[in-house]
Amino acid sequence: MRARFRTARKAVVLAAAASLGAGLLAGCANDSGDKSGSTDGGGSGGKTTITLGLFGTQGFKEAGLYTEYEKLHPNIKIQETVVEQNGNYYPALVNHLTTNSGLQDIQAVEVGNIAEVTQTFASKLVDFSKVSGVNKSDWLGWKWQQATTKDGQTIGLGTDIGPMAICYRKDLFQQAGLPTDRDKVGQLWTGDWNKLVAAGETYKKKAPAGTYFMDSPGGLLNAIISSNQEKFYDSSGKVIYKSNPAIKSAFDLTAKAAQEGLVQPQTQFQPSWNSTIANNKFAAIACPPWMLGYLKGQSKPDAAGKWDVAAAPKAGNWGGTFLTVPKSGKHVTEAEKLAQWLTAPAQLAKLFSVQGSFPSTPGSYSMPLVTNAKNAMTADAPIGKIFADAAKSIPAQVIGPKDQIVQDGLTNNGVILVTKGKSAADAWATATKTIDNNLDK
Amino acid sequence: MATQHDAAAPPAKEGGAAPARPPAEPTEAELRRRARLSRRWQRDLKWSPYGFISPFFLLFVAFGLFPLVYTAWASLHTVELTAPTDMQWTGLHNYTRIFDDDFFWNAARNTLTIGIISTVPQLAMAMGLAHILNYKLRASTFYRVVMLAPYATSIAAASLVFVLLFGRDYGMINWALHHVGVGKIDWQNDKWPSQIAVSSIIIWRWTGYNALIYLAAMQAIPQDLYESAALDGANRWRQFIHVTLPQLRPTILFTCVVSTIGASQVFGEPLIFDANKAASGGAEHQFQTLGLYLYEQGWVNQHLGRASAIAWTMFLILIVIGIVNYVISRRLRASS
Numbered sequence: 001m002r003a004r005f006r007t008a009r010k011a012v013v014l015a016a017a018a019s020l021g022a023g024l025l026a027g028c029a030n031d032s033g034d035k036s037g038s039t040d041g042g043g044s045g046g047k048t049t050i051t052l053g054l055f056g057t058q059g060f061k062e063a064g065l066y067t068e069y070e071k072l073h074p075n076i077k078i079q080e081t082v083v084e085q086n087g088n089y090y091p092a093l094v095n096h097l098t099t100n101s102g103l104q105d106i107q108a109v110e111v112g113n114i115a116e117v118t119q120t121f122a123s124k125l126v127d128f129s130k131v132s133g134v135n136k137s138d139w140l141g142w143k144w145q146q147a148t149t150k151d152g153q154t155i156g157l158g159t160d161i162g163p164m165a166i167c168y169r170k171d172l173f174q175q176a177g178l179p180t181d182r183d184k185v186g187q188l189w190t191g192d193w194n195k196l197v198a199a200g201e202t203y204k205k206k207a208p209a210g211t212y213f214m215d216s217p218g219g220l221l222n223a224i225i226s227s228n229q230e231k232f233y234d235s236s237g238k239v240i241y242k243s244n245p246a247i248k249s250a251f252d253l254t255a256k257a258a259q260e261g262l263v264q265p266q267t268q269f270q271p272s273w274n275s276t277i278a279n280n281k282f283a284a285i286a287c288p289p290w291m292l293g294y295l296k297g298q299s300k301p302d303a304a305g306k307w308d309v310a311a312a313p314k315a316g317n318w319g320g321t322f323l324t325v326p327k328s329g330k331h332v333t334e335a336e337k338l339a340q341w342l343t344a345p346a347q348l349a350k351l352f353s354v355q356g357s358f359p360s361t362p363g364s365y366s367m368p369l370v371t372n373a374k375n376a377m378t379a380d381a382p383i384g385k386i387f388a389d390a391a392k393s394i395p396a397q398v399i400g401p402k403d404q405i406v407q408d409g410l411t412n413n414g415v416i417l418v419t420k421g422k423s424a425a426d427a428w429a430t431a432t433k434t435i436d437n438n439l440d441k
Numbered sequence: 442m443a444t445q446h447d448a449a450a451p452p453a454k455e456g457g458a459a460p461a462r463p464p465a466e467p468t469e470a471e472l473r474r475r476a477r478l479s480r481r482w483q484r485d486l487k488w489s490p491y492g493f494i495s496p497f498f499l500l501f502v503a504f505g506l507f508p509l510v511y512t513a514w515a516s517l518h519t520v521e522l523t524a525p526t527d528m529q530w531t532g533l534h535n536y537t538r539i540f541d542d543d544f545f546w547n548a549a550r551n552t553l554t555i556g557i558i559s560t561v562p563q564l565a566m567a568m569g570l571a572h573i574l575n576y577k578l579r580a581s582t583f584y585r586v587v588m589l590a591p592y593a594t595s596i597a598a599a600s601l602v603f604v605l606l607f608g609r610d611y612g613m614i615n616w617a618l619h620h621v622g623v624g625k626i627d628w629q630n631d632k633w634p635s636q637i638a639v640s641s642i643i644i645w646r647w648t649g650y651n652a653l654i655y656l657a658a659m660q661a662i663p664q665d666l667y668e669s670a671a672l673d674g675a676n677r678w679r680q681f682i683h684v685t686l687p688q689l690r691p692t693i694l695f696t697c698v699v700s701t702i703g704a705s706q707v708f709g710e711p712l713i714f715d716a717n718k719a720a721s722g723g724a725e726h727q728f729q730t731l732g733l734y735l736y737e738q739g740w741v742n743q744h745l746g747r748a749s750a751i752a753w754t755m756f757l758i759l760i761v762i763g764i765v766n767y768v769i770s771r772r773l774r775a776s777s
Contacts, residue, residue, distance in 0.1 A: 091740060094743075098524065098525060098526075271604060271605065272611065405741075408721075416630075416724050417725065420724075430725060434726070440744075441746070441747070
């Protein structure tokens with residue numbers, strides 16, 4: 001036993017010495033290797049690997065953009081890590097940014113978080129306004145502005161946006177005696193959300209049994225709020241959601257629609273809401289381009305072609321992403337170039353044609369990939385043009401760091417209560433109490 | 442035959458047959474060497490055990506003590522998760538505001554009510570199940586494994602089923618109730634239905650676990666107690682009341698303590714019950730527990746300081762509950 005222990009110890013010492021020696025030798029070999037002159041920058045197989053941290057389905061890979069870039073730049077290899085939910089992705093990103101560790105070369109940021117990232121982490125991210133080749137004028141003004149700090153640093157390049165239109169069921173509209181032509185439908189409510197609710201009242205009079213005019217109070221409220229320039233914060237960063245008349249009137253209008261039974265009492269993206277899509281239980285929904293994909297995913301096959309898209313009373317934005325480059329990354333310059341290329345008009349147009357993510361670069365809107373875009377859910381509706389028109393009329397929105405908390409409070413602790421019989425005033429009181437508590441540091 | 446010398450025994454070595462020489466006096470160097478070894482031996486004896494247990498304590502310091510001290514420190518500051526190094530001293534503000542925080546007390550009440558409507562039926566059912574399992578049954582191992590299956594199931598997976606069961610419009614429970622003439626119950630949005638639904642998930646999950654604990658304790662009860670009870674004419678029910686229950690008293694106390702601690706930390710079940718509203722525990726916070734409120738403040742709203750204060754307040758409440766438990770159990774033990 002003892003002898004064995006001793007030999008074992010000897011073996012450990014020997015192994016340690018051997019590995020040390022090997023390490024030294026390897027070190028020497030490495031040195032000489034470097035002298036012979038390789039320019040790979042430490043990547044695998046003589047290539048520089050650029051890593052991307054993404055959430056949800058950005059679709060760069062699916063659209064074949066990585067392969068294309070790798071072909072254009074033979075010394076680059078692209079690797080992505082995708083987290084399904086932004087709710088899981090963003091806290092980790094915050095953690096990595098505060099500790100400056102575990103970051104990928106490129107990190108995506110959702111529009112709901114971009115204000116917080118811009119205000120809190122600008123010093124740790126590359127300022128694209130100083131990167132050569134990046135043209136501010138390529139992007140929609142408001143999109144560029146959202147990732148820009150007060151002193152003019154732009155820390156993210158916009159990829160997609162979510163210009164909102166109203167998707168409606170032609171068959172249900174017809175049964176309820178409403179027009180079905182998309183221009184006439186749009187004219188029903190041009191410029192005024194009250195008219196949309198009025199159209200809902202008309203719908204309800206002759207509505208097919210069991211159907212509602214719209215899908216949920218949260219969806220309607222979001223659409224109305226998003227079409228305002230100022231919503232929850234003013235441009236100086238002060239929280240104004242309670243005193244902003246636009247928010248209160250949006251809330252009251254949604255509450256009115258809920259009281260009259262024009263919206264079905266559901267919360268979006270929950271299983272029970274999903275099943276109302278499959279069962280054709282509502283006639284209209286506020287929809288950014290990506291919602292068409294969601295509708296398709298939840299619908300039965302026979303729903304294809306029964307939808308159409310009309311302009312919203314006022315256009316708003318719902319969703320969208322930015323690409324940022326942390327300064328502490330290993331390949332900052334290469335990452336800058338890749339982010340720039342991925343968000344260029346030609347690439348974003350391709351992304352739209354494959355994934356339905358709508359470009360934030362107006363230059364894409366005249367490209368055939370966008371103008372000729374068609375979609376199975378809406379038969380032959382020229383969705384590229386409709387959404388591009390919406391995108392151009394979206395106001396330059398002031399977004400705040402805690403927009404998400406305010407929005408969630410108004411929806412999940414506010415208007416939904418009206419569908420349960422609470423008065424609009426009570427629902428507003430519950431919502432504001434919750435929001436104030438959640439905003440209080 | 443002449444002796445062959447080359448095959449003869451070799452001459453005896455030193456000390457061969459003679460008594461050995463007394464050992465030589467150890468030299469100075471040898472003594473030093475021995476003293477050194479002995480010192481090393483002593484040190485080894487004294488410190489090695491600490492070395493062997495150190496991994497646990499190092500991990501405890503890193504993952505137990507440090508967070509404890511850090512949250513205590515953070516609870517005295519205004520500090521956000523987005524900038525954990527940027528702390529502003531606020532003294533006891535985070536604690537004093539808890540007294541006026543309706544959401545905290547609402548969560549505390551919910552934790553209490555959900556705790557009661559989940560723990561009491563759970564333990565009663567576990568006792569009944571254990572009593573049945575204690576009879577001679579065919580395939581008893583099978584039933585015991587089945588008992589434990591919910592406990593082993595991932596709560597996230599189970600939640601999918603429960604959310605569908607409790608759906609308002611297309612849920613199976615409302616469908617069944619409809620057939621016995623009960624109208625649609627909004628399991629997620631009404632206060633008591635939502636608390637009952639959350640409790641039912643907890644009950645489903647933990648009943649089998651407690652039943653197995655009771656069963657183990659029941660099997661340790663001496664058989665002759667039952668035999669003499671039977672001789673005295675006690676039926677099964679009387680045996681259960683007068684033999685089983687008194688014998689199980691310490692076990693029941695144990696499960697009560699464990700369940701109370703579990704109930705005060707309920708988190709997963711209400712969190713997954715309404716995935717969209719997540720940590721807010723329903724539109725009117727009707728099933729938001731303390732665990733959820735803590736999570737909402739810390740991870741959704743990113744108020745690290747407030748969340749730390751809530752965590753410490755919960756800890757203090759738990760200590761009070763623990764003391765009450767201890768006093769009650771001592772009284773019970775004294776009375777028996």
